Amino acid sequence: MDSRVRELREAQGWSQGELAERLAVSRQTINAIETGKYDPSLPLAFRIARLFGHPIEAIFLPAAE
């Protein structure tokens, strides 16, 4: 799944470690989400959406079929 997590994080000026801390997950998890290697669970996706103030569907984009 594609996501805009990296773009939104960089717009806030946060490092991966800082975002990880705000979401109470590990840095490797943030990196895996940003590189599309891991799709977060719905609860984590909602936490990310709430943190950035965007709806989920504006952050996570289904990969082209």
Place this chain on the structure above:
Amino acid sequence: MPRISRVSRNFTLAGLAALVVAIGAGRLVPGGLPDFVSGVLYGLAIGFLLGAVLKARLPDPCDTATPALRRRYLREFVPAMAAYVVLVMLSVWLLKRVDAPALRAVVALMPVPAVALALRAIMRFIRDADELQRRIELEAVSIATAFVSLGYLTAGFLQSAKVIDVPASAAMIWVFPLICLSYAFVKVAVSRRYA
């Protein structure tokens, strides 16, 4: 990352040093080193060299767990394993001096509570890790367990065909260490998929 490679290099040096001392002293000392001392030295060598490989291959622990979780895990796991090392040596030493079966049972079981505490620390770590880390841990543990089970099944067939003859106590004691060892290697492969 320089920090990882430095730790890895120090582990390699410590491991090689222990190996050199074990082999060198074993040859120089007349009659060889006592079994206990050479066992500890070879154990340290294997431990450090394995640690060096894992340190170089696994992601930095700071990247895979939140600081609070890592602190709690170390606070629970390290004392449990330290107690285990002391108790296992004490138990081996006492078993040579105790004859009554009931007392031998108590002495032989001395290290078990420490291992149980270490396992509790591992389970609490997995339970409270974030969702990706939990997936990596569970995948690594289940694949490692499957490998070890397959190995034991294979050896079991060979043993019942009387092709090999592994002492039962060695076979039983090595289940848990073998699962830990293969878990470490499988985790390297699994976590690289998400790196």
